[in-house]
Amino acid sequence: MNSSRSIIHMDMDTFFVSVERLIEPRLLHKPVIIGGSNRGVVASCSYETRKFGVHSAMPMKLALQLCPDATVISGDMEAYSRYSHQVTEIITEVAPIFEKSSIDEFYLDVSGMDKYFGCFQWGKELRSKIIKETGLPLSMGLSVNKLISKIATGEAKPNNSRHIEPGTETAFLDPMPIRKIPMIGQKTAQFLMQMGIHKVETLRNMPRQLLEQTFGKNGTMLWQRANGIDHSPITPYSEQKSISTESTFHHDTMDVKQMKIILTAMVEKLAYKLRSQNRLTCNISIKIRYSNFDTENKQKKIPYTANDETLIRYAKELFQQLYTRRMMIRMIGVRLSGLVHGNYQINLFDDTQEHIQLFQAMDTIRNKHGIESIVRANTLGLDKRLRENRNFFTGDLG
Numbered sequence: 001m002n003s004s005r006s007i008i009h010m011d012m013d014t015f016f017v018s019v020e021r022l023i024e025p026r027l028l029h030k031p032v033i034i035g036g037s038n039r040g041v042v043a044s045c046s047y048e049t050r051k052f053g054v055h056s057a058m059p060m061k062l063a064l065q066l067c068p069d070a071t072v073i074s075g076d077m078e079a080y081s082r083y084s085h086q087v088t089e090i091i092t093e094v095a096p097i098f099e100k101s102s103i104d105e106f107y108l109d110v111s112g113m114d115k116y117f118g119c120f121q122w123g124k125e126l127r128s129k130i131i132k133e134t135g136l137p138l139s140m141g142l143s144v145n146k147l148i149s150k151i152a153t154g155e156a157k158p159n160n161s162r163h164i165e166p167g168t169e170t171a172f173l174d175p176m177p178i179r180k181i182p183m184i185g186q187k188t189a190q191f192l193m194q195m196g197i198h199k200v201e202t203l204r205n206m207p208r209q210l211l212e213q214t215f216g217k218n219g220t221m222l223w224q225r226a227n228g229i230d231h232s233p234i235t236p237y238s239e240q241k242s243i244s245t246e247s248t249f250h251h252d253t254m255d256v257k258q259m260k261i262i263l264t265a266m267v268e269k270l271a272y273k274l275r276s277q278n279r280l281t282c283n284i285s286i287k288i289r290y291s292n293f294d295t296e297n298k299q300k301k302i303p304y305t306a307n308d309e310t311l312i313r314y315a316k317e318l319f320q321q322l323y324t325r326r327m328m329i330r331m332i333g334v335r336l337s338g339l340v341h342g343n344y345q346i347n348l349f350d351d352t353q354e355h356i357q358l359f360q361a362m363d364t365i366r367n368k369h370g371i372e373s374i375v376r377a378n379t380l381g382l383d384k385r386l387r388e389n390r391n392f393f394t395g396d397l398g
Contacts, residue, residue: 006119006142007234008108009149010127012087013137013158015104016044019083020073022135031070035060040248043075047158080104083134088237090130100237107146109234120163127161143169147230150182169228174201181225188218200226243270244285246333252291254328260316266334267311274306279339284311286318287333290325298322304340311336 012018016034021027031048035041042058052067064070084103091098097109110119120142127140137159141152148169156162164172173180178200179189195214197203204226211219224230245266253259263286274281285299298318305311315334323329 004111005109005144006111006113007144007146007149008110008119008123009141009146009153010091010106010108010123010130011139011150011153011157012104013139014044014046015084015136016075016080017046018136019080020076022083023076023079027071031067033060033063033067033070033072034075035063035072045070083136086134087130087136090133091126092237094126097234098237099235107149107234120161124161131159145228145230146232146234147182147225148172148228151176151180154180170201170204173226173228174199174204176200178203178226181222183221183225188215188222241339242335242337243273243339244333244335245270246287246331248289248331249329252328252330254326256323259323259329259332260319263315263319263332263334264312266332267315268308270334270336271306271308271311274336274339280304280306281311281336282338282340283336284314284318285335285337286315286322287331287335288319288322288329289331291328291330293330296322299335299337301338 017027017032020032020034029048030046031052032046033042033049033054034044040060042054042056042060042063044056045054045063049063049067049070054063054067054070060072064072080103087104087106088100091106091108095108095110099107101107108123110122113119113122123140123142127138130136130138139153139157139159140161141149141154141156141164142162143149143152143164144166148164151173152162152164176199178184178192178197181200181203184192192198192203197206203222206223206226208220208223211223213219215222247262247266281302282304283299283301285297287295287297289295298321300314300318302310302314319332
């Protein structure tokens, strides 16, 4: 194991719930579930709900059976993205190399910093700075690799930090249940327990060849992780390359007219987001999921644009080409990719100056009064969450 590396893992504690509590303090110390309707799943939940057995990715219907007194919030992805960006900016200011692995999770390579300051002390001061400036709880782990650091963060939760000294990795892992190892899912864990393997120490002492014979390539991964081996590098953070949204209907439908209206609202929302970030897209993709869960995608390269009408036209064309089976549809989605920085310039569109001025005036109104303050007439009947980025978990139409 390479003991010369120093890798910090930082994870925002119950991030979505914590953001909601900053917005609405009355939610503090109360059971909270972030998610959609009964057809959706739990996106996040507070520690108060976890004692009832609720966890992320659990069906909402089951979660509410386990914790009927929980406050359910549909989720505000726009707010979560804003706070995530705030944390990212703080880390960017001081971290030599860091990877943003998800909206609320970061890896930092601080190798060599012990010569000047002390990696763990530096990490704790950065953690304190993030907590102070954002108001969000944050846990942290430090070790020689990403695997051990992530597990250490989990052991430090909630809102604390832990340092696994070089050479103590196996002693740290050995007494843990095998489910503590990332990427060991429920089925694999059940299979291992049927083999009499309950603790990481037992798994670590299993012959590697036996694990490879039993699990194939995954057997090698299991043996390496049980031994605390992880050579994966830090992938430097780069800006977002795509934005997307999806809508899962309460009832499967074949109403093409209504689905095109929903597509219009979804594209309108994404196009406004592009313009607010001074970005343009050159690729649009449409996804549909049939009632039998078959999922199909179709995409198209287009000239760089952030124009509502241009993108809506392409979205409808792609949907028309994609929807050929005449089966009931459960979900539709839109994705804009190939994002670049660029202003809303007239030479990028087949537009008149009046058209550009109209869109600029509409965006000014939205910036001041919210995205729902001015919309297309045929989308007026849709749930406002479809336009407010509150719908990234299930896309329910309320």
